[in-house]
Amino acid sequence: MKRAIFLYSSREGQTKKILSFIMQRFTGYQCDLVDLHDHPRPDLSQYDKILIGASIRYGHFHSSLYRFIDVHQKALVHSKAAFLCVNLTARKEELLKDTPEGSVYVQKFLKKSKWSPEMIGVFAGALRYPRYRFIDKMMIKLIMSMTGGETDTSKEVEYTNWQKVSDFANSFLVCK
Template sequence: MKRAIFLYSTREGQTKKILNFIMQSFTEYQCDLVDLHLNPQVDLSVYDKILIAASIRYGHFHPSLYRFIDIHQKELSCSKAAFICVNLTARKEEQLKDTPEGSVYVQTFLKKSKWSPEMIGVFAGALRYPRYRFIDKMMIRLIMSMTGGETDTSKEVEYTNWQKVSNFANSFLICK
């Protein structure tokens, strides 16, 4: 049986939720789901497909993403590997913030990372005000007010475009 690994860095869980959704398309694969924050030691050579997904918080990816890529850069460059960036700015699809070219986070990642994935997805995440610590709630509310987003701190809003995620999953699945 073919094997796929889905590695993620998430803060509130939306990135993991997106990967779980994508995994549903991989019915002919044995799939492993791995948290990058645990600094996993994995042999990527045993996988036919590798998907790394990471969320943005305050404009940055978690350092565990870069640590993993530094360690596995050669394996990632020689395999069927793809990358997903999850962030709230990607909710602005009309401004193309949900594309690798239009995402400042992806462009910064490509400059900073030793790995240049051939396939990249950019998806809007979720706003989970009730789950945030007070200071995070206020900071994110300020950012959302400056960018025209939801500011009601009693709400949870999922901005993820699931059709776009499904399209990405299908493209990644057939990628040779």
């Protein structure tokens, strides 16, 4: 049986939710879902497909993403591996913020990372005000007010375009 590994760096769970959604499309694969924050050291050569998903918080990916890539860079380059970025800016699809070329976060990632994935997805995340600590809630509210987003701290808003995620999943599933 074919194998796929889905590695995620998620703060509030939306990246994990997106990877779980993609994983459901991988019928005929034995799939593993792994948290990058746990500092895993899987043998990537055992997998036919590798997908790494990471979220942005305050303009940055978590350091565990870069540590993982540093350790596994050669395996990632020589495998069928893809990357996806989850952030709130990607909600601005009309400004192409949901594309690798239009995402400042992906562009920074490509400059900083030792890995340049051939396939990259950019998806809007979710705003989970009630789950945030007070300081995070206020900082995110400030950022959202500056960018024209939701500022009602009693709300949770999911911006993820699930059709776009499904299209990415289908493309990644058939990539050779």
